[in-house]
Amino acid sequence: MKRSLFAIALLPILSAAAIAQEPAEADALRQAVKADPNSIEAINAYMGAAIGEVLSSIETDPDAAEKALGEMGAFLKTLTPTSPEAQQLMARANGVVPVLQQRITLGRKTLDELQEAVRQAPGDAQALSDYREKLTMQLSEQAYSAPTEASKVLAGARDFLAEMKAKAGAPAEEAYAQAGQVLDQLSTAIESNLARDALVGKPAAPLAVEAWVNGSPLTEADLKGKVVLLDFWAVWCGPCIATFPHLIEWDEQYGDKGLVILGLTNYYQFDWDEDAQRAAPTPDTTPEQERAMLEKFAAHHGLTHRFAIQDGDSMSEYYQVSGIPQAVVIDQEGKVRMVRVGSGEANAKAIGDLLAELLGPAEKAAE
Template sequence: MKQLRFVWTTLPLLFALLAVPAITRGEEEAAAEPTKVTVEQLNADPNDIKLVQKYLQEQWKSATELAKTDAKAAVKQIETAGAALADLQPTEDAAKAMLTRLRSSVAMMEDRFSSQAWSLEEIKAEIAATPEDAVWVKRYGGKVYAEYAPKVRSDWKEIKEPLQAEVAYLEKIAADADSDEVKAAAEQSLTAVGRLTRSVEMQQRLAELVGKPAAPLLAKAWVNGAPLTDEELKGKVVLLDFFAIWCGPCIASFPHIREWNEHYADKGLVVIGVTGYYGYDWDEEKKRPMRSQEEVSPETEQAMLQKFAASHELKYPIAVDPEKNLSKYYAVSAIPQVVVIDREGLVQLVQVGSGDASAKAIEAKIKELLGEG
């Protein structure tokens, strides 16, 4: 079953790749006056992956500081580090595998600093001057992503047309490219920018839900409470929480939802969790859900959900919707997603994501619809 998307960042992966093991007690004296790792040291033993990690960690730290005053110089520094890693020829399989990952981390570093160093217009000028240089096309895609990604949720209306123009520009580069490298760079950039355009389209779909009638409350099964009907929800403010038991941000939002359920239930709020079947059973020893290697029956997964709800002190019913009837109607593509419906049965808020800002927006709408503020 295709799992829903939720947000991750690349930086934790980058830091994990660059992590250097803690210094042992026997090494403390040598570490008292640290020295910079040189390229000569790397070439002397390319299988010493800890040394390679330390070298790249030093380059990342130095370039990050340099970028505060000269981002272009920081890009050059990372390019030099990348060239040093490209020249290494380890013979051990473990070192080869780690070096491949570290080379990818260099590309992430370069993308980050490149997005700081040049404006879109400056990069366009470089592409026009050197149309055969795939690096500038790649940088353009990274810059577009860095500039527009933070605005997808808050300013999607404003960036919709500019993003379409960016797509058209990159499509033209791909069509006119004389080299496979430039074409590949343009297509890679189009893939990244395409994710943004799809996100904008999704934001538009979510915005268009506001004011529409709520979907019929169809569920395959109910756990953690008696089944609810549309008739029973008339005159109530309803909060639908779309979640999955494997979703960390969903679980992080539970304390807020518990609080709202406890505080506003007697004032007219009905909270309903909405989830699906994901092939999980309950691990009695670890007291948490575990993905099963065997097929899990609906009854077994419902029992798991009941225990999961109890473990998180959730005291509201959970609708199981494996056919995704509700998810499709409410355009759920990322979780957690909360839908708030007013007493007349009309959608009044669709909020994606966890965190304090999201929680404040949801609670404000609950209070408004209940006449609490």
């Protein structure tokens, strides 16, 4: 897993659903960066929201995507971080802008149009690159929302590229090899989501926890008859932090009605920076220090649910965790009812609706 959201943002299999946020959340995150442009957490969280806003509209409304990108670029120019780490991260943030602009340009064209351009000139590297990028944009979203359909489109793309490669000949061999690598990455994402879909209805995995943080230890018996929400996350993950308001809300609404939220994470060599009031990468951090950091991190963000340091990878492997945040909802019978990847509002609504179904409607907070 990468610590920087911008490295993730440049991956060819990026899903808009994985980082999109509500406009209100994005505005709050923007204000947090403005208040402290040296905050790595704030920069990561804001960029997750801003990039998500652009990506979520590229296919449906490229004009809106271009407007959002312009606003993001203009805002970044107003920031003047002073710490080397924040300056480096801001440089990466600015580097994302032209990449997203290219995607918006491709968003104004259809996959069929770009495929036809390759068919007319199989050896044209730019035509092939545009087709590959458009295919990535389409399938990276479908991989999460409709993995079965995405698998069919991918199979057709493999056949098409094999045919064009034979016509293009040796000069274009490397370009087609790169396209094949992208398809392999997309295939992995699609297969992972098909596997996650297949988890629904299966028994929950046994707890595999090395250490508990922010609460007393739990056993399998403690969870029996409860609705359990597993939140796979990391302290460096901006989109994970963006889900915290929902986790806090659900814990408040359903904590007394049978919901147990477990934040599953790992050791990442982070300690608590008292001056900056944030988690910071720190070499040679001991497990004890990192657990103490997580206690302070939870208090800083107002989180009341338990964190659990995983013992090995058995839980992540069982639940097919390849990107975070990932939420798994387990019902009172101990069966998996839902798996969602990403911090987008659509995912939050789906999880919230299921919790209401399993536990009854949430009581409105007193005014």
